[in-house]
Amino acid sequence: MSRRSERERRVEAAVATNLDDLLAYAERRVANRADAADALGDALEIVWRRSAKLPAEPLAARKYLFGVLRNVMLNTNRANRRGSVAVQRLRAELAVAPRPDFEVRLDVQAAVAALPAAQAELVRLVHWDGFSLADAAELLGLNASTARGRYATARAALQAALTEQDRPLVR
Incomplete structure (x- = not known):
C-alpha cells in the first residue's frame, strides 16, 4: 500500500x-x-x-x-x-x-434562463453558486467593470420580469 x-x-x-x-x-x-x-x-x-x-x-x-x-x-x-x-x-x-x-422557484429560474447567456451565467455564479461578483468575473474571464455592468443590467431585467409576473391579470 x-x-x-x-x-x-x-x-x-x-x-x-x-x-x-x-x-x-x-x-x-x-x-x-x-x-x-x-x-x-x-x-x-x-x-x-x-x-x-x-x-x-x-x-x-x-x-x-x-x-x-x-x-x-x-x-x-x-x-x-x-x-x-x-x-x-x-x-x-x-x-x-x-x-x-435543489428547489429553485420556477419563475426565477425561467427569468434567469431568459437573460442573455453571459448575464445568466454571471447571475447563477453569484446567486446560486456563492461567488462574489469579482470572483465570478475572474472565473468567466471578464474585466471586473464589465462584470459589474452585465450584472446591473441582468438585475434590472430580472426585477422587471419578476415584477411583471407578480402583477394580477386584468379581466
Missing part, C-alpha cells in the same frame, strides 16, 4: 469541500441529472490528470474546480461520453436519491 502524495491529498480535500456545490452547479445548467453526472465526472478526471495545476489556496482551488467544470460543460458532447464506470455509478446514485435541497 503506497502513501498518498501531498498533491493527491490536496486534490481530495478540494474536491470533498466543493463536491456538493459543483454537482449543484452542473445540475442547474443541464436538462437532466445524468448529464450533470457526466459533466462532473469528466471534470474530476481532468482535475486529477492536471492535479499539479490545482492552486493551494482554498478559494483559488474552488475557482479552478468551477472553471474546469464550466469548460467541460461548454465543450463536451454528452452523447458521446457515457462510458466511464465511475460516471455510471454516480448517474445511478443520482437517479435513486433526489436532492430535496
Whole structure:
C-alpha cells in the first residue's frame, strides 16, 4: 500500500469541500441529472490528470474546480461520453436519491434562463453558486467593470420580469 502524495491529498480535500456545490452547479445548467453526472465526472478526471495545476489556496482551488467544470460543460458532447464506470455509478446514485435541497422557484429560474447567456451565467455564479461578483468575473474571464455592468443590467431585467409576473391579470 503506497502513501498518498501531498498533491493527491490536496486534490481530495478540494474536491470533498466543493463536491456538493459543483454537482449543484452542473445540475442547474443541464436538462437532466445524468448529464450533470457526466459533466462532473469528466471534470474530476481532468482535475486529477492536471492535479499539479490545482492552486493551494482554498478559494483559488474552488475557482479552478468551477472553471474546469464550466469548460467541460461548454465543450463536451454528452452523447458521446457515457462510458466511464465511475460516471455510471454516480448517474445511478443520482437517479435513486433526489436532492430535496435543489428547489429553485420556477419563475426565477425561467427569468434567469431568459437573460442573455453571459448575464445568466454571471447571475447563477453569484446567486446560486456563492461567488462574489469579482470572483465570478475572474472565473468567466471578464474585466471586473464589465462584470459589474452585465450584472446591473441582468438585475434590472430580472426585477422587471419578476415584477411583471407578480402583477394580477386584468379581466
